[in-house]
């Protein structure tokens with residue numbers, strides 16, 4: 001006869017898989033249980049998205065919804081850690097290849113793969129009921145679409161961008177006063193629109209930006225919201241420089257996104 005499991009057994013098996021993470025005092029059993037109930041939408045499954053989804057899967061998030069419109073190409077393998085040459089040969093959609101890998105890593109969590117482009121028409125449905133949106137995109141236009149939906153739906157959004165050897169991270173927390181539009185009032189264009197197609201990219205830069213985003217996500221989802229970084233994080237892994245720029249609400253500026261929402 002199969003032994004009936006108790007809550008104690010459940011916690012014991014939970015902490016076995018996650019024992020090293022649970023030992024980390026700011027998370028503990030309570031944080032781990034909160035994480036296990038969390039729902040995270042990851043938009044973009046390239047370099048950043050690979051690391052974000054791997055970290056969240058291994059850490060034990062409850063549900064991941066991964067959205068991306070691209071199929072794999074050979075130039076992706078230099079930095080997109082979830083994929084291999086077979087995926088490229090088959091031209092598999094990134095979300096499908098990602099899900100196939102992730103369910104082998106952790107079969108306890110729900111992983112949904114959506115092969116689609118995110119735009120202003122579908123974003124609200126895609127993040128409805130979720131606790132967090134993680135930015136794995138590669139363009140500012142999509143980030144602004146996510147930012148608006150994040151503000152309108154009061155779903156936190158962790159922005160991350162990377163090119164060459166540097167990148168930025170910012171936590172858009174509804175209620176905190178400054179959204180991504182407040183930070184970047186003009187859309188970057190011309191030589192300011194840096195991306196991996198114009199200035200290249202090294203894989204270590206991708207990994208560190210996504211790791212910082214993942215850490216901020218862990219704080220948010222394990223009851224450590226107060227520990228989240230409040231400024232704009234700038235990091236360059238080539239010269240190992242790190243700045244956190246303090247961001248204050250500008251009372252002169254009426255933000256077209258959060259101005260009326262009292263973010």
Ligand SMILES: [Zn+2]
Nearest residue numbers: 179182255258
């Ligand atoms: Zn704003």
